[in-house]
Amino acid sequence: MFEPVVIISASTMAGLGLLFAGLLGFAHSKLKVEENPEVTEIEDILPGLDCGACGYPGCHQLAKNVASGDAPPDSCVPGGEEVAKKIADVLGMEVSSEPGRIRLAVVHCGADDEEKQWVGQYEGVESCRTAELTTGGNLKCEYGCLGYGDCARACPFDAIEMVDGLPRVDPDACTACGECVETCPRDIIAIEELDLAGDFVKVACNSEDEGSAVRNKCDVGCIACGLCEKMGPDEVFSVEDNLSRMDYSNYDEEADFEMAIDKCPTGCIVEFPSPEEDSETA
Amino acid sequence: MEFFFIFVAIVLTQNFVLHYFLGICPFLGVSDEMEGAFGMGIATTFVMTLTAIITWNINTFILKAFNVEFLEYVSFILVIASLVQLVEMFLKKYLPELYETLGIYLPLITTNCAVLGLALFMVLREYNFLESAIFGFGAGVGFTLALVIMAGIRGELNEEDIPKPFRGTAITLLVAGLLALAFMGFSGLVPT
Numbered sequence: 001m002f003e004p005v006v007i008i009s010a011s012t013m014a015g016l017g018l019l020f021a022g023l024l025g026f027a028h029s030k031l032k033v034e035e036n037p038e039v040t041e042i043e044d045i046l047p048g049l050d051c052g053a054c055g056y057p058g059c060h061q062l063a064k065n066v067a068s069g070d071a072p073p074d075s076c077v078p079g080g081e082e083v084a085k086k087i088a089d090v091l092g093m094e095v096s097s098e099p100g101r102i103r104l105a106v107v108h109c110g111a112d113d114e115e116k117q118w119v120g121q122y123e124g125v126e127s128c129r130t131a132e133l134t135t136g137g138n139l140k141c142e143y144g145c146l147g148y149g150d151c152a153r154a155c156p157f158d159a160i161e162m163v164d165g166l167p168r169v170d171p172d173a174c175t176a177c178g179e180c181v182e183t184c185p186r187d188i189i190a191i192e193e194l195d196l197a198g199d200f201v202k203v204a205c206n207s208e209d210e211g212s213a214v215r216n217k218c219d220v221g222c223i224a225c226g227l228c229e230k231m232g233p234d235e236v237f238s239v240e241d242n243l244s245r246m247d248y249s250n251y252d253e254e255a256d257f258e259m260a261i262d263k264c265p266t267g268c269i270v271e272f273p274s275p276e277e278d279s280e281t282a
Numbered sequence: 283m284e285f286f287f288i289f290v291a292i293v294l295t296q297n298f299v300l301h302y303f304l305g306i307c308p309f310l311g312v313s314d315e316m317e318g319a320f321g322m323g324i325a326t327t328f329v330m331t332l333t334a335i336i337t338w339n340i341n342t343f344i345l346k347a348f349n350v351e352f353l354e355y356v357s358f359i360l361v362i363a364s365l366v367q368l369v370e371m372f373l374k375k376y377l378p379e380l381y382e383t384l385g386i387y388l389p390l391i392t393t394n395c396a397v398l399g400l401a402l403f404m405v406l407r408e409y410n411f412l413e414s415a416i417f418g419f420g421a422g423v424g425f426t427l428a429l430v431i432m433a434g435i436r437g438e439l440n441e442e443d444i445p446k447p448f449r450g451t452a453i454t455l456l457v458a459g460l461l462a463l464a465f466m467g468f469s470g471l472v473p474t
Binding site: 005008009012013016017020023024027028031032033133134 | 340344345348349350352353356357360361364367368371372374375378446447
């Protein structure tokens, strides 16, 4: 029925396979590592995204550190409260969650397609990193958003959308994992912790150029006039290195930003969308 | 004397990584840290030596004896995969830190073309048992040497102010090329 060579080949490979399988089986029984069952259980609860938002390289590493007590059970950022509770159940712990605050990626540039002032034309790969590396970016402002959307592509949660040449962060989808912060070659995006009940306000500029220089490059840049320091809520705005920055830990729901927003001569203090009401209670 | 030549040839003049360009993936992937590079080198040396010994026996006493030499690829891969599995179990149990450092590159030894290349060269050159064993061990030593030198250079490079466009993979490939060039200087050391 079969040629002898077929039978010989088949039995040779089968024999070799069985031999090595036996050896490996034996080695496995001798070298077996007992893994903490809690680690597997926690890893099953985790979303398995390996996003790194917790500070560990992946979900497995986090599970290990949570099980050994080196990381708190609510370390998983995208998992949120639900996952934290489940993990705490496994470990027999209580979650100490800090309600009312949220971490978000905040984009510190406000120049959209209409406002952007270009120098020359860039014809390379549609990527901010490439543009920045090869030409230093073809935007007049060395701090501004190039708008090629590297951050939107880097976001593992599709929370960033490019609208009129500027990234728009969806506060409901953003988990503050920091991928976009890593990716942006100009460090425009930062992770900030905001009060859910308060206004969502940011300084939409990242330029450390002097006021007059900013005026030449952009109409909506911060010129470091210091009006926000005087008009805004106490100790929230501070002008340093020719740029107004906000200290988000110093404001709460009562802080009134109307004056600061109104008085800013270039309009670079802006409100941005906060998460939907229903997600707050979830 | 012949054994010595085989050893020197495979370590220096015909280094698997720098002469044949085999096994580049771990060479570039694990050479950013000295510790990981050395561990990877030792693990690969272990796999290579045993591969040489076992595949020689399989080739001589089974494949040639039954006239089924065409099974060499599949049976050699079987040997390599089993050995890698063994090394992985061993490291996971006794050196978990090294296991974490090597990460994905450890199972990738299975498809490291330097290892399969070694087994195939051995058959091609019709080495006897002792020659094969030395060839396998030497290949591992050569691989480790290349990896460790590379890790050393990359360690130094971390301190340097490299022009932006060259950072990362670009400078690594440049260094690898220059290193291969440097190893060309050894040619002529062994009479061919």
